Amino acid sequence: MHRSLVFAGVVCxxxxxxxxxxxxxxxxxxxxxxxxxxxANGEMVNPTNYREWIYLSSGVDMSYSEKPANMTMFDxxxxxxxxxxxxxxxxxxxxxxxxxxxxxxxRDKGSINQHGHFQGLxxxxxxxxxxxxxxxxxxxxxxxxxxPTSNGxxxxxxxxxxxCHAAHGAVDTTFAQFYPTLLRVAKDKGTLSAEFxxxxxxxxxxxxx
Amino acid sequence: MHRSLVFAGVVCxxxxxxxxxxxxxxxxxxxxxxxxxxxANGEMVNPTNYREWIYLSSGVDMSYSEKPANMTMFDxxxxxxxxxxxxxxxxxxxxxxxxxxxxxxxRDKGSINQHGHFQGLxxxxxxxxxxxxxxxxxxxxxxxxxxPTSNGxxxxxxxxxxxCHAAHGAVDTTFAQFYPTLLRVAKDKGTLSAEFxxxxxxxxxxxxx
Numbered sequence: 001m002h003r004s005l006v007f008a009g010v011v012c013x014x015x016x017x018x019x020x021x022x023x024x025x026x027x028x029x030x031x032x033x034x035x036x037x038x039x040a041n042g043e044m045v046n047p048t049n050y051r052e053w054i055y056l057s058s059g060v061d062m063s064y065s066e067k068p069a070n071m072t073m074f075d076x077x078x079x080x081x082x083x084x085x086x087x088x089x090x091x092x093x094x095x096x097x098x099x100x101x102x103x104x105x106x107r108d109k110g111s112i113n114q115h116g117h118f119q120g121l122x123x124x125x126x127x128x129x130x131x132x133x134x135x136x137x138x139x140x141x142x143x144x145x146x147x148p149t150s151n152g153x154x155x156x157x158x159x160x161x162x163x164c165h166a167a168h169g170a171v172d173t174t175f176a177q178f179y180p181t182l183l184r185v186a187k188d189k190g191t192l193s194a195e196f197x198x199x200x201x202x203x204x205x206x207x208x209x
Numbered sequence: 210m211h212r213s214l215v216f217a218g219v220v221c222x223x224x225x226x227x228x229x230x231x232x233x234x235x236x237x238x239x240x241x242x243x244x245x246x247x248x249a250n251g252e253m254v255n256p257t258n259y260r261e262w263i264y265l266s267s268g269v270d271m272s273y274s275e276k277p278a279n280m281t282m283f284d285x286x287x288x289x290x291x292x293x294x295x296x297x298x299x300x301x302x303x304x305x306x307x308x309x310x311x312x313x314x315x316r317d318k319g320s321i322n323q324h325g326h327f328q329g330l331x332x333x334x335x336x337x338x339x340x341x342x343x344x345x346x347x348x349x350x351x352x353x354x355x356x357p358t359s360n361g362x363x364x365x366x367x368x369x370x371x372x373c374h375a376a377h378g379a380v381d382t383t384f385a386q387f388y389p390t391l392l393r394v395a396k397d398k399g400t401l402s403a404e405f406x407x408x409x410x411x412x413x414x415x416x417x418x
Contacts, residue, residue, distance in 0.1 A: 051390055052293075055264030058283060061325030068324040074267060084261075104389070111386045111408060112377050115277040116270030118387045168321050177320045178327045180313070181260055199320060 034080035035096045036130050044128060044143045044152035047080075050100040054084040056179040060106065060117065064164070072106040074119050077179065083131075087182060091189025093172050097131040123148040129165075129174065138162065140173055170196040243289035244305045245339050253337060253352045253361035256289075259309040263293040265388040269315065269326065273373070281315040283328050286388065292340075296391060300398025302381050306340040332357040338374075338383065347371065349382055379405040 034053065037045040047053075056077040061069040079087075083097035103125030106117040126145035133139045142161050143152030155161060162173075170177040170193055171186045177196060186192050243262065246254040256262075265286040270278045288296075292306035312334030315326040335354035342348045351370050352361030364370060371382075379386040379402055380395050386405060395401050 052263060052290075054261060055285070055287070057328045058267040058285065059322075059325060059327040060269045060283075062322055062327055063324040064321045066323060074269075076264070076267065078264070081261075110412075111379070111384070111405070112273045112373075113268075113271055113387070114275060115272040116268060118268040118271055119266045119389050121389045121393060164321075170320070175320070178322070180328050180330045184330060196320070203319075 034082055034098070036098055036128075036132055038135075039151060042154055044130070044154075046126075046145060046149060046151050047098060047100060047128065048149070050078045050098075050102070053078040053080050053100070056099070056182060059178060062178075072108075072117055073124060074104045074106050074117070076102045076104060076119075078102070088185060091171070091186045091191035093131055093174065095131055095133045099129045099174065101125070101127045101129070126152075128152055131172075140165075167195055168199060169193060243291055243307065245307055245337075245341055247344075248360060251363055253339070253363075255335075255354060255358060255360050256307060256309060256337065257358070259287045259307075259311070262287040262289050262309070265308070265391060268387060271387075281317075281326055282333060283313045283315050283326070285311045285313060285328075287311070297394060300380070300395045300400035302340055302383065304340055304342045308338045308383065310334070310336045310338070337361055340381075349374075376404055377408060378402060 033049070034047070036047075039045065056079055058074055058076045060074050061072055062075065063069050078100045080096075080098045083094055083099075086094040086097075102123055105120040105122040105124055107113075107120040108115075108117050110118065110120075126148050128143045128145070129140060130136075130143065131140050135141070136157070138157055140162075141157070142155040142159070144155055145152045165173040165175065169175055170183065171191055172193070176182045176186050176192075242258070243256070245256075248254065265288055267283055267285045269283050270281055271284065272278050287309045289305075289307045292303055292308075295303040295306075311332055314329040314331040314333055316322075316329040317324075317326050319327065319329075335357050337352045337354070338349060339345075339352065340349050344350075345366070347366055349371075350366070351364040351368070353364055354361045374382040374384065378384055379392065380400055381402070385391045385395055385401075
């Protein structure tokens with residue numbers, strides 16, 4: 001997840017935004033309040049309590065392409081407590097893991113702040129990366145939330161967010177390399193992916209002529 | 210708390226760093242694992258599980274003085290869940306509130322990130338703002354943690370962090386103006402301080418010749 005989803009997902013978002021339909025009232029409730037809940041039309045119910053989940057990290061203006069971001073924004077990532085505790089014990093993610101990426105406005109001047117940036121009231125994007133082994137052929141899926149309070153639309157499995165996370169995710173297609181407390185656990189448990197270790201080795205290798 | 214403590218607190222930190230003593234084994238346990246615990250010498254026991262508390266917000270390179278920060282750093286703020294829930298209901302802080310400021314290294318290039326900053330493994334500072342009405346004459350106190358795992362040293366009540374928070378804190382001497390989800394609650398509950406509202410009015414007023 002993380003900003004790859006924001007940037008690589010732009011095409012996806014345009015493609016799916018037209019597919020936002022009326023919400024059926026029938027909801028297939030999951031066992032836990034912190035597990036994914038889907039509507040009959042395949043949408044994901046908004047996990048409105050995600051700000052009370054476990055915080056993983058924040059970035060500012062992150063971009064995985066050569067082009068920098070055109071405005072300052074923060075991204076905050078949260079995970080459901082059950083998945084976090086499992087990761088602490090095992091170094092990887094259990095079924096029903098939900099990671100929420102919240103993109104939030106950055107403000108500079110305000111109150112007594114003179115330099116740098118702090119976070120404002122506006123949530124500018126919301127996305128979920130969910131592990132649901134029986135539901136998705138690739139085990140994981142991305143959902144985009146058109147508004148902070150709306151339900152989520154599935155991003156099709158061929159989208160670049162999936163291929164990028166598979167090619168570079170440090171643990172089980174997630175960008176644990178950007179979540180410092182998890183990265184330490186994954187190192188200790190030996191669960192870093194072959195793809196990530198290959199990227200790290202390439203960074204560490206001296207440049208050739 | 211927040212970066213006023215980092216910057217206004219520099220003098221405090223130098224003054225108290227010489228006072229770090231051997232840790233007495235006797236600990237006055239509090240009723241809750243998320244409530245402050247003090248040693249016989251007045252130090253605060255490190256709330257090592259703060260990363261599992263409620264996340265409030267992050268900033269990057271924030272500075273309340275005219276001088277900008279000389280390196281890029283993130284600050285993350287967490288609060289104990291009991292205090293967070295009370296704030297949601299009342300718009301202000303209960304006794305035994307503990308807010309943790311974690312200052313963390315910022316990294317730019319790494320893995321597939323090309324622009325912006327993400328958070329690294331190094332915790333560069335750790336401070337607590339605690340409300341303990343019977344223990345501190347001003348109800349609140351600041352503690353500095355010399356290392357991420359050490360116990361905390363009380364910052365003397367005359368330090369500039371106290372006066373700055375009293376003069377500008379949006380809610381009960383805390384910088385709720387930088388914690389977007391709390392700012393919204395405080396606005397709704399009408400608990401914003403007179404000091405903060407005065408600052409806001411000054412910002413909103415047109416400049417005079």
